[in-house]
Amino acid sequence: MSIELIKELSDAFGPSGFEDEVCEIVKRELKDFKNLEEDTLRNIRCELKQNSGKYTVMLDSHLDEVGLMVQAIKPNGTMNFVTLGGWSKISLPGSKFNLKNTDGKLIESIVAIKPPHFMSSKEKEADISISDMVLDCGALDDKELKDYYKLKIASPGVPASKCKYDEVKQRFLGKAFDCRIGVATQIEVMKRLKDKELNIDVVSAFSSQEELGARGIQNNVEKINPKLAICFEGAPSDDTFMESYMVQAALNKGPMLRHIDATMITNPRFLKYTIDLANKLNIPIQEGVRSGGGTDAKFIHIKDIPTIVIGIPVRYIHSSYGFVTLHDYKAAVDLAIALCENLTEEIIDTF
Ligand SMILES: [Zn+2]
Known part of the structure; x- marks a missing residue:
């Protein structure tokens, strides 16, 4: 059940600003919850039906993914594009993307660069930029692109990856x-948590446009005005790049709790409470000190709302493919449930 849902969510088309397909899945899954609204x-946003005016704990995750958008159409039928969210430009050439056309159909297109045969030796050595790349769906000219493929400027795209699950190793490979x-x-x-009696109220926020600077969350915070927040994120896994002593988000070692990233110093009291609780309950976690990155928490914690980020390690985040494990997902679920079951207004007041 969770496995199929994870695959469906991974495959859903939802670059920043075009999260509709992901929204439909979330609304279908949470249709029985109170005050479900978009x-x-x-x-x-939605909440537990048993909420009764106690301190509100907001759960948050973001619906969007990094993608591309057609910027201009060339007479030869290829397309210039801009990125939606943070891509490493060297990961783009050779990747296949699905562009959504005016009929809502997905058109497979590749990110192409000039073949080596036509590059000067200087060009071969040069640092390639996004303006040197084009999207190409195979159209022979701009007329065919517009009339047959129905692509136009502002057509959005995401990697054309189909999520696969390895049942033996319990790992997903997808976008x-x-x-x-x-x-x-x-x-x-x-x-x-649907029928659990808790000492706090729980409200769910699913936010749009995080990848463009955490835009959607700002309205969610204003509308929900919580006392405390728990963000769920895909966290960049570092276990294939770093010296072992620097690894803080290895695959299959549990979610990563960050003490700091580029946008937040995590409330140390809330974080300590969470780490102690995880240790007490034998829920695997990892701790991180990050010099980069940022999340929706950026706009939550500055409103006097202690916030933690439960980051599920993802190898090769912000590219066309990534790995994530069922083990880390389950540990993240367990940790969030444990927090909701154990938190009280008195505990929150100590943060
Ligand atoms: Zn994210």
Whole structure:
């Protein structure tokens, strides 16, 4: 059940600003929850029916994924593009993308660069930029691109990756685990809290446009005005790049709790409470000190709302493919459930 949902969320088309398909999945899964609503930014909010005016804990994950958008059409039928979210430009050439056309159909296109045969030796050595790349769906000219493929400027795109699950190793390979693995975690947490009596109220926020600077969350915070927040994220896994002593988000070692990233110093009291709780309950976690990165928490914690980020390690985040494990997903669910079951207004007051 969770496995199929994770695959469906990974495959869903949802670059920043075009989260509609992901929204439909979330609304279908959480249709029985109280006050389920969607706003024009494509944020979704809902809450537990047993909420009764106690301190509100907000759960958050973001619906969007990194993608591309057609900027201009060339007479030869190829397309210039801009990125939606942070891509490493060297990961783009050779990748296949699905562009959504005016009929809502997905058109496979590749990110192409000039073949080596036509490059001067200087060009072969040069640092390639996005303006040297084009999207190409095979159209022979601009007329065919517009009339037959129905692509135009502003057509959005995401990697044309289909999620696969390895049942033996319990690992997923697919796109958009930042943040669809977080969305899947949050859906599962809501379902498991559905009939629980808690000492706090729980409200769910699913936010749009995180990859463009955490835009959707700002309306969610204003609308929900919580006392405390738990963000679920896909966290960049570092276990294939770093010296072992520097690895803080290895695959299959549990979610990573960050003490700091480029946008937040995590409330040390809330973080310590969470780490102690995880240790007490034998829920695997990893701790991180990050010099880069940022999340929706950026706009939550500055509103006097202690916030932690439960980051599920994803190898090769912000590219066309990534790996994530069922083990880390399950540990993230367990940790969030444990927090919701153990937190009280008195504990929150100590943060
Ligand atoms: Zn993210």
